[in-house]
């Protein structure tokens with residue numbers, strides 16, 4: 001019997017009120033490999049991290065559907081049974097494009113994705129000056145996603161995000177999320193929750209509807225741990241900068257050291273083999289041997305120097 005897809009697994013766990021999903025942000029293959037090795041049972045593809053790592057650009061609507069789909073497909077398929085929750089920004093156009101986004105994400109193995117109510121020229125939710133589309137346009141995005149997933153018979157989970165808090169306030173944001181829920185969204189996402197009181201209130205206001213907490217440290221939201229988010233009643237927590245944050249500072253420090261000393265001076269454990277083992281070296285060698293390949297019979301480890 002075929003195993004359930006990651007989307008089906010995620011959808012089922014959302015039906016169990018005791019299940020809680022912690023998804024560290026990943027942005028490239030190595031960060032995803034490390035998150036899987038650390039034992040996380042779900043991953044989050046950060047759009048900000050994708051823009052930064054794929055294009056060296058800020059989170060300003062620079063990534064296209066093709067950029068995002070390609071990254072999501074690679075990430076989702078490193079461990080196809082592990083749900084990948086992926087950023088889908090505004091859905092990349094009107095209802096027709098949102099439907100294409102939904103279909104392409106579903107066929108790429110993505111388990112869940114979020115669509116928001118910013119204008120196409122969006123920005124990171126933790127920057128000021130965000131502009132919004134009206135509620136009818138937002139709801140048509142959500143409806144397009146829900147109808148597309150139903151048309152192709154996919155369990156992909158549709159997460160409705162609103163960025164309305166910053167300019168329109170709490171009540172209007174809640175009204176937008178209610179409208180998205182009525183349009184069939186599976187999960188709600190109030191971007192930029194600005195206090196613990198607000199976190200508690202949104203849980204009360206949507207009792208029974210799963211909500212995601214976006215934990216961007218040093219952004220608009222106070223630091224709330226995974227345990228605390230679960231106690232508050234959230235069902236999913238994402239940490240968009242969990243890997244790109246440490247990567248940035250470690251790379252910067254390493255480069256400063258190289259510039260200063262003329263040698264990277266890496267930790268002893270950091271051999272080429274170690275790097276490749278993080279990225280599936282041993283599994284690849286098994287695939288080769290199982291098919292009768294002989295190229296790697298002797299392994300790839302160098303002798304003692």
Ligand SMILES: C[C@](O)(C(=O)O)[C@H](CC(=O)O)C(=O)O
Nearest residue numbers: 046047048124125126216240
């Ligand atoms: C969640 C988010 O969409 C992301 O791209 O990871 C960003 C995170 C960030 O840039 O702070 C967002 O919150 O808009």
